[in-house]
Amino acid sequence: DTAVSQTPKYLVTQMGNDKSIKCEQNLGHDTMYWYKQDSKKFLKIMFSYNNKELIINETVPNRFSPKSPDKAHLNLHINSLELGDSAVYFCASSQGSGPGGEQFFGPGTRLTVL
Amino acid sequence: AQSVTQLDSQVPVFEEAPVELRCNYSSSVSVYLFWYVQYPNQGLQLLLKYLSGSTLVESINGFEAEFNKSQTSFHLRKPSVHISDTAEYFCAVSERIQGAQKLVFGQGTRLTINP
Numbered sequence: 001d002t003a004v005s006q007t008p009k010y011l012v013t014q015m016g017n018d019k020s021i022k023c024e025q026n027l028g029h030d031t032m033y034w035y036k037q038d039s040k041k042f043l044k045i046m047f048s049y050n051n052k053e054l055i056i057n058e059t060v061p062n063r064f065s066p067k068s069p070d071k072a073h074l075n076l077h078i079n080s081l082e083l084g085d086s087a088v089y090f091c092a093s094s095q096g097s098g099p100g101g102e103q104f105f106g107p108g109t110r111l112t113v114l
Numbered sequence: 115a116q117s118v119t120q121l122d123s124q125v126p127v128f129e130e131a132p133v134e135l136r137c138n139y140s141s142s143v144s145v146y147l148f149w150y151v152q153y154p155n156q157g158l159q160l161l162l163k164y165l166s167g168s169t170l171v172e173s174i175n176g177f178e179a180e181f182n183k184s185q186t187s188f189h190l191r192k193p194s195v196h197i198s199d200t201a202e203y204f205c206a207v208s209e210r211i212q213g214a215q216k217l218v219f220g221q222g223t224r225l226t227i228n229p
Contacts, residue, residue: 004157031214041202043158043219055214090157099146099208099215100165105157 003027004106006091012112013081021076021109023091031055032074033092033103034066043090049074078111086113116141116209120220128228129197135190135223137179137205146208147188148217149179153201161203164188175199200227 004025013019025032033056034046048056052068063079074091091106121136139147146165150158162173169181179190188205205220 041222041224043204043222045216045218048214048216050214056211056216092158094215099144099210100163101215102160102163103158103215103217105150105159107155107157 004091004093004104006089006106006109008109009107010110010112012114014114015081015083017081018077018079019081019111020078021089021091021111023074023076023106025072025091025093025104025106027093027095027104029093029095029104030071031094031096031101032068032071033094034074034076035090035092035105037088037090037108039087047074047076081111081113083113086111116143116207116218118205118207118218118220120203120205120223122223123221124224124226126226126228127195130194132193133191133195133199133225135203135205135225137188137190137220139186139188139205139207141186141207141209143210145181145183147179147181148206148208149173149177149188149190150204150206150219151201152204152222158204161190195225195227197227197229199225201225 031050033048047066049068065077088108092103094101094103119138148163149161151161164181172178206217209216
């Protein structure tokens with residue numbers, strides 16, 4: 001009965017490679033997010049999609065490209081990985097995009113770039 | 115832009131002692147405030163939130179937070195902590211941007227409960 005799931009849980013790769021992280025939610029929510037948590041635990045939003053439409057795009061390098069094939073999925077593709085991309089990436093979802101809604105988070109994907 | 119400051123990066127306390135985790139925010143518009151908890155190696159879970167109405171909000175596991183507009187604070191408190199409360203706690207403010215909700219998080223406070 002997992003609500004928000006991410007694959008893989010761990011990802012270790014070399015600089016310059018391209019990798020993808022997948023996210024799925026079974027809550028019937030229409031809004032999904034990607035967050036980056038750095039080594040100091042600081043959390044920052046990267047992207048938000050509502051009904052498969054990109055609505056928030058923070059100042060993220062264009063090496064990062066989110067894709068939402070349907071409302072239940074939001075994938076993150078990263079090109080030309082750099083050392084500074086090492087972090088934990090969290091997917092989240094919510095019903096609607098109102099300011100008071102609860103966001104449900106996935107377990108995270110720990111990305112290590114060597 | 116809105117911002118959140120958590121004044122303590124780490125708070126160690128003994129089991130059954132009271133605890134307060136401090137959070138201050140800056141916002142020029144209506145404020146929606148949240149506390150999320152992150153247990154080791156897990157994602158974040160909502161602990162409690164303030165949207166409107168009573169300034170004191172409570173969670174099901176004994177935490178409470180009080181919205182103080184004059185002091186722009188939303189401190190989290192628990193009168194008696196348990197070992198299982200060991201976690202990272204994040205205060206967040208919701209900002210409406212481009213018709214969407216954007217959560218702006220504080221730096222987090224690591225709560226460590228010692229036996």
